Amino acid sequence: MLIKTEGFVLKNNKYGETDSMLTLFTRKVGKITAIAKGARRPKSNLLAGIQPFCYSDFVLYKGKSLYTVSQCDSKEIFYKIREDLDALTYGAYYLELVEAVTNEGQTNNRLFNLLGKTLTVISTKDIEILTVTRSFELKLLTYAGYKPHLTSCVSCNNTSFSQIKFSVEEGGLLCPNCFQVDPFAIKISVTAVRLANYLINKDITEIQKLKVNDKLNKELKEILRKYIIVHINKYQFKSLEMLEKL
Ligand SMILES: [Zn+2]
Incomplete structure (x- = not known):
């Protein structure tokens, strides 16, 4: 055939x-x-x-x-990706992520379109590659069925609280009443949650030039890394090891 x-x-x-x-x-x-x-x-x-x-x-x-x-x-x-070490390394990370979340023979049009758009974005100059990468991670998780729950408490659905934690195991936010659900839940700032929701909902081309301060990016990066390890069940990314060296 x-x-x-x-x-x-x-x-x-x-x-x-x-x-x-x-x-x-x-x-x-x-x-x-x-x-x-x-x-x-x-x-x-x-x-x-x-x-x-x-x-x-x-x-x-x-x-x-x-x-x-x-x-x-x-x-x-995408020859421009090969000419730039940053783009090449992050691009390789995107490919590894796509391979990890997809199953043999299963189509995923949203993810397919996201990959094409993101590779095109990182082929251009003057973009915020860290913002693009956080957005790619969040969208990929969403389209592959692993969307983190970021709009209310994952345990009691409470939406009004000032202090929040993120539970990797439970897959979302916890309000103070529910902190005991996961003793390993990580503190997360309201700004990081807002940013994450923004990055999930906006098209990748709209956020490509969005500057995110280092602290905020790092906060989101660490949480997403842990989340990806647990939910995608992939511990090693060759590209990530290279990223650490950049
Ligand atoms: Zn709660």
């Missing part, structure tokens, strides 16, 4: 002598593994469209257990 779909290359690993094993996030068939036969031969016409980040039109042949790439035309290779 032949399938024609657009898709992003999340991963490209060497396979055998001249083949590549790809992890693709496609519009029509979701995340899949596909072999690109002979793709590492210098004259292969697949070569241009199968590097990580590439947004390409694929013609895929579905075999018994694997897909094979029979044709591939790159629509956008």
Whole structure:
């Protein structure tokens, strides 16, 4: 069976002598593994469209257990991401996150569109990459079904309180009456909660130049990191280890 779909290359690993094993996030068939036969031969016409980040039109042949790439035309290779270490590292982190939250064969149009928009945003200059990254994390969690509960107390639904904590385990805010629900809940400022809700609801292109002060970004970053570890069940991000070194 032949399938024609657009898709992003999340991963490209060497396979055998001249083949590549790809992890693709496609519009029509979701995340899949596909072999690109002979793709590492210098004259292969697949070569241009199968590097990580590439947004390409694929013609895929579905075999018994694997897909094979029979044709591939790159629509956008995001070369500007490769030229900038910050963009490259954060971009690699986005790809890792998408791979972690998607299931084989399950489509997710909102996430697909978000990835395309975000890669386009980080290809441009003068953007606030930390704000973009926090927004990407929050939106990805939302679209993948892991949206943190940030509008009321996750335990009693109370909405009026001045002191709040964030419970990673419970997946949202706790009011003082419910602090005992999770002894490991983390203090969170009202400003950080407001920012998080803003970043979930605004389009990524609208917040790309929004400056967030370091302290606030760090507060949100730490909470989201813990949340991602627990809810996505992924502990290691190669790209994050690189980020720490930047
Ligand atoms: Zn409560």
